[in-house]
Every structure is written in C-alpha cells, then in structure tokens.
Amino acid sequence: MKLNGKAWKFGDGISTDHIAPGRLFHLRSNLPELAKHVMEDARPEFAAAVQPGDFIVGGRNFGQGSSREHAPTIIKLAGVSAVLAKSIARIFFRNAINVGLPVIIMDTDTIAEGDKLEVDLAEGVVKNLTQGTSCRIPPLPPVMRKILADGGMVEHIKKHGGKLDLE
Amino acid sequence: MGRTISEKILSAHAGVPMKAGEFAVVDVDLAYVQDGTGPLACRQFKAMGFKAAHKPEKKILFVDHASPSPRRELSNDHKFLREFARETGVQFSEIGRGISHSIVFEKYVNPGDVVVAADSHTCTGGALCTFATGMGSTDIAVAFGLGKTWLRCPETVKIRVEGPFPKGVYSKDLMLHIIGKIGADGANYEALELGGGTIRALPMHARITLSNMAVECGAKVGLIEPDEITHAWLREHGRDHKFPDLTPDKDAVYERVIEIDAAKLKPTIACPHFVDNTKTIDEAERVHVDQVFIGTCTNGRIEDLRIAAAILKGKSIKPGTRLIVTPSTVEVYRQAAEENLLQVFVVAGGLVTAPGCGACVGVHEGILGDDEVCVTTQNRNFCGRMGNPKGLIYLASPALAAATAIEGRIADPRQYV
Numbered sequence: 001m002k003l004n005g006k007a008w009k010f011g012d013g014i015s016t017d018h019i020a021p022g023r024l025f026h027l028r029s030n031l032p033e034l035a036k037h038v039m040e041d042a043r044p045e046f047a048a049a050v051q052p053g054d055f056i057v058g059g060r061n062f063g064q065g066s067s068r069e070h071a072p073t074i075i076k077l078a079g080v081s082a083v084l085a086k087s088i089a090r091i092f093f094r095n096a097i098n099v100g101l102p103v104i105i106m107d108t109d110t111i112a113e114g115d116k117l118e119v120d121l122a123e124g125v126v127k128n129l130t131q132g133t134s135c136r137i138p139p140l141p142p143v144m145r146k147i148l149a150d151g152g153m154v155e156h157i158k159k160h161g162g163k164l165d166l167e
Numbered sequence: 168m169g170r171t172i173s174e175k176i177l178s179a180h181a182g183v184p185m186k187a188g189e190f191a192v193v194d195v196d197l198a199y200v201q202d203g204t205g206p207l208a209c210r211q212f213k214a215m216g217f218k219a220a221h222k223p224e225k226k227i228l229f230v231d232h233a234s235p236s237p238r239r240e241l242s243n244d245h246k247f248l249r250e251f252a253r254e255t256g257v258q259f260s261e262i263g264r265g266i267s268h269s270i271v272f273e274k275y276v277n278p279g280d281v282v283v284a285a286d287s288h289t290c291t292g293g294a295l296c297t298f299a300t301g302m303g304s305t306d307i308a309v310a311f312g313l314g315k316t317w318l319r320c321p322e323t324v325k326i327r328v329e330g331p332f333p334k335g336v337y338s339k340d341l342m343l344h345i346i347g348k349i350g351a352d353g354a355n356y357e358a359l360e361l362g363g364g365t366i367r368a369l370p371m372h373a374r375i376t377l378s379n380m381a382v383e384c385g386a387k388v389g390l391i392e393p394d395e396i397t398h399a400w401l402r403e404h405g406r407d408h409k410f411p412d413l414t415p416d417k418d419a420v421y422e423r424v425i426e427i428d429a430a431k432l433k434p435t436i437a438c439p440h441f442v443d444n445t446k447t448i449d450e451a452e453r454v455h456v457d458q459v460f461i462g463t464c465t466n467g468r469i470e471d472l473r474i475a476a477a478i479l480k481g482k483s484i485k486p487g488t489r490l491i492v493t494p495s496t497v498e499v500y501r502q503a504a505e506e507n508l509l510q511v512f513v514v515a516g517g518l519v520t521a522p523g524c525g526a527c528v529g530v531h532e533g534i535l536g537d538d539e540v541c542v543t544t545q546n547r548n549f550c551g552r553m554g555n556p557k558g559l560i561y562l563a564s565p566a567l568a569a570a571t572a573i574e575g576r577i578a579d580p581r582q583y584v
C-alpha cells in the first residue's frame with residue numbers, strides 16, 4: 001500500500017508534551033477530543049489544518065519524553081499516515097508500532113515544508129514528488145514488522161489466540 | 168565472551184542466552200501503570216480479550232499523577248481503575264500513597280528482576296539493579312495478561328565515575344552533566360551501566376536520581392551493580408537480599424566507555440526547554456525565579472528533603488518567590504513530619520502538598536503562569552511540561568532549589584552547605 005500526502009515539518013526534540021500536552025491530561029480517556037489538540041504546543045494550527053494522509057516530518061529524537069501512548073494514537077487519529085524523523089525516541093517508537101502508526105527513520109533534511117511525498121512501506125521507498133527525489137528506508141526489525149502487519153498489538157494478540165507470537 | 172548486566176538479566180528471563188541486538192519474549196516479574204496511562208491499559212487489556220490478570224499480586228495500578236483528582240474526568244478515570252482492580256484482583260495504590268516508582272522501590276523491585284510499567288521513569292529501578300523500563304499502555308496490558316513482553320537486548324554504555332563530589336555537588340549534578348555531555352538521544356535504545364568508586368560510595372537515594380534520569384538520554388535502563396548498600400536497603404525494607412550474581416563480566420562488550428572525574432563537577436542546571444541544555448552554576452544567568460518545586464520520583468526522598476531543609480532552616484523564602492514541597496511517598500511524608508522537616512518548609516514560607524507527582528506533570532498543584540520561571544528538582548523541562556508552554560523550567564538539585572528559594576533567583580548552593 002502506498003501512502004500519499006504532504007509534509008508538515010517540525011524541528012529536533014519534539015516531545016510527547018508537544019504532541020499531547022500534560023495540561024490536557026483530563027482528555028486522555030476521550031481520544032477524539034484530545035486529537036483536536038495534536039501537536040498543539042509545537043504548532044497550534046496543525047490539528048485544524050492537517051489533511052488525511054499527510055506526514056509529520058521531524059528532526060532528531062522525535063517523541064522523546066513520557067510513555068503516553070496517547071501521543072502516537074492521536075497522531076494516527078488525526079489522519080497522519082506516517083511519522084518520518086532522523087531518529088525516534090524508544091518508547092514512542094514501540095507505542096507507534098503497537099497502535100499501527102508507521103514510523104520511518106531517514107535523513108529528513110531533504111524534505112521541505114509542504115512537499116508532496118509518496119511512501120511505499122512494502123518496497124521501503126520514500127519518494128519526494130515535489131523535488132523528484134527518492135530514498136530507500138531500512139526495514140524495521142522482524143518483531144515490529146509482524147506487529148505492524150497484524151494491524152497493531154491488540155490485533156496481534158487476538159489473532160494469535162491470546163498469545164505473543166513473535167519468535 | 169563476557170556479558171553485561173543487561174545480557175545476564177535478560178538471558179535469565181528469556182530462557183536462552185541473549186546478546187546485545189537480539190530480540191526475545193521475556194518473563195516479567197512486576198508490571199504497573201499510573202492514572203495517566205492506566206485507563207488506556209485497562210481498556211486495551213479488555214480489547215485483547217483477557218479475562219484474568221497473570222499473577223495479579225504482581226500487577227499494580229497507581230494513582231499518583233492527579234492525586235487527589237482536580238477534575239471530574241480524572242475522578243472517573245480513577246473510579247474506572249478501582250473497578251478494574253476489584254474485577255481482576257490486581258493491586259491498587261490509592262491517592263496520597265505516593266509516586267509509583269518510589270513505592271515500588273520501597274516495596275517491590277529486586278536486583279535481577281525484569282519490571283515494565285507504563286511510565287517512562289520506570290528505569291528508577293535500575294538503582295537496585297532491576298532491569299526496569301518504561302513502555303506504553305498496550306505493552307503493559309500484554310504484560311498484565313500474559314506476564315511477558317518482548318524486548319531487544321540493548322547495547323551498553325559504561326559510565327565510570329571516580330573521585331569525590333566537591334561541596335554543593337550531588338548525584339543530580341552528575342546526571343545533568345552526563346546528559347548534557349552525551350545529549351538527549353545519546354544512549355537511545357541502549358542501557359547505561361553506572362559504576363566506579365564515586366557510584367559505589369553513593370547512598371541509595373542518590374543512586375535513585377541517576378537511574379531515574381537514564382531515560383533523559385534515551386536509555387532503556389540505568390543499571391547500578393549491587394553492593395553492600397544494595398543489600399542494606401533490601402534488608403531495611405524487609406526484602407530478601409539474596410539474588411543471582413549480577414556483576415558484569417570483566418570481558419563484557421561495551422558500545423562505549425565514558426570516564427568522569429567527579430572532583431571537577433560543579434552545581435549544574437538544565438535550562439529551558441531541554442534536559443541536555445545544561446550549564447554549570449558559574450555559567451548560568453541568575454534569573455528571577457517565581458516558583459521552586461522540590462519533590463518527584465527524581466528527588467523527593469527523605470534525604471533530599473533533609474538537604475533542602477538544612478538550607479532553609481531558620482531562613483525565609485524571598486518575597487515574590489513561592490516554594491512547593493511534595494514528598495514522593497507517604498513513608499517519606501511520615502518521616503519528614505517526624506523529623507520536623509515539614510515544619511521547616513512551612514515556617515520558611517513554603518507549602519507542603521500530599522505525596523504524589525504534584526506539580527511535575529502540569530496537571531495541578533503548581534501550574535506555571537505565562538513567562539513564569541520555575542526551578543524544580545524533577546527530571547524534565549520540556550516546553551509545556553508544567554502545564555503551560557509559556558513557562559520556563561530549570562532542573563536542579565534540592566540544594567540548588569532551596570538556595571534559589573532563599574535568594575529568589577537562581578542561586579549557588581555552595582555557600583549554603
């Protein structure tokens with residue numbers, strides 16, 4: 001499946017406090033409402049303007065900070081098709097896979113704000129349609145590929161009879 | 168070939184020898200959540216079709232982030248957690264009992280255990296040589312249902328610290344120095360092993376500060392080899408102090424080794440909005456401070472409160488600056504009351520809140536106003552962390568925080584100790 005959309009650029013060190021602020025803690029059991037504030041403390045206009053399929057393009061250490069899985073969940077709920085960044089913080093990475101949000105580690109300096117991108121996860125290719133460039137992305141570890149292919153961790157457990165089946 | 172501490176612990180829990188870079192499903196000794204991540208974990212537990220928790224006596228739901236609840240949405244989350252505990256038999260830690268990591272440190276974690284929890288500072292357990300690491304709600308729901316999780320065995324960064332701390336320097340300054348040096352992603356996906364003469368001489372509360380902040384340089388765990396101080400802590404807290412040999416092998420393979428001379432350290436702060444934006448007190452601009460916060464899973468233990476109280480005793484907080492003190496657990500609260508430390512804070516003009524996360528996470532009890540400056544003993548200072556993206560947060564030791572409360576601006580603790 002190919003993902004298509006335009007790039008929203010963010011800088012280095014975007015934390016889970018930027019993505020899903022602590023001051024909205026009381027909305028954590030109301031994810032559709034929380035999703036209306038996604039990325040609010042990094043770019044207040046983002047949540048209202050993002051289009052289904054768009055990409056979040058970050059710098060270094062995207063998603064650093066707290067373990068709140070609400071962060072990748074509301075990115076996905078907002079319609080974002082994948083997060084591309086130079087590096088991704090560990091817990092955010094795991095959470096993104098569990099909720100079925102693709103994350104791609106690559107040199108994002110080549111992508112400009114608003115560039116049209118096409119991502120082919122199966123082939124491992126990111127095409128920048130605006131700039132006419134393309135780059136290959138390394139495959140995820142097999143464990144993560146398996147969880148993502150099953151549609152996230154909940155579906156994985158249901159599909160494998162209530163067990164982890166990752167060996 | 169020799170093995171690191173992580174390789175030893177994970178091999179024992181995977182049932183097969185594990186080397187750095189390998190993946191396995193491992194047994195989990197303890198799993199927990201807090202009130203910010205717990206409701207989602209419980210919903211995912213049900214969505215996955217689990218009916219019963221695996222070893223419910225080793226699964227805990229903590230209410231510490233919004234304790235007591237400041238809003239009805241959160242009261243309903245707490246209610247849901249209590250109901251889940253009743254249904255499944257998992258443990259429940261009520262409002263006012265304290266911060267999850269601090270309570271499991273007092274009562275549950277053991278050297279050589281694997282512990283996972285839905286909170287990034289789970290790595291606090293590393294000070295007792297527990298392979299303790301943070302994950303999200305869904306991963307912990309799996310651990311609740313199966314008593315297992317998947318892990319990648321991490322490469323290890325060895326940090327060796329030698330020499331005595333100069334006056335006014337604490338383990339908080341050391342950890343801020345390390346994070347400033349290697350960066351907020353300097354040990355991403357890796358384990359830290361903290362060792363050397365300085366670490367061996369540190370009391371447990373000071374080790375807690377180090378392991379707690381391992382995640383601030385991206386590390387999965389921050390492990391400290393067990394020694395006499397470890398055994399003494401376990402004995403004092405009524406726990407079995409026999410555990411497998413966790414000494415890293417002499418020929419263990421490290422991704423890199425960092426040597427630090429503790430004698431050269433100075434009181435250190437992290438400036439807004441990143442933990443690795445560190446400065447020594449000599450370089451720091453002495454800006455006016457509106458709020459000082461002492462507490463959290465990083466520096467909210469009784470010894471931390473003693474350090475702050477010793478500085479504040481008989482003094483007054485500068486008008487125009489406010490001080491909030493939040494003991495990390497009810498045990499610390501009780502002890503601080505017994506030692507009259509709470510009295511010292513209140514007489515100096517401060518305020519003491521009930522045990523919990525308090526102002527740390529921006530939910531209640533100390534949200535910053537626009538452009539206000541806070542010096543806090545917590546572990547992170549991200550934009551918006553204390554409830555307002557226009558707030559400015561500086562991280563520091565309890566001594567530097569206490570000195571700051573007296574002067575009303577960022578202060579050098581060396582003249583107070």
Ligand code: SF4
Pocket residue numbers: 231232266267268286288463464465523524527528545546
């Ligand atoms: S005290 Fe702060 S860092 Fe520690 S668990 Fe609570 S919110 Fe998290």
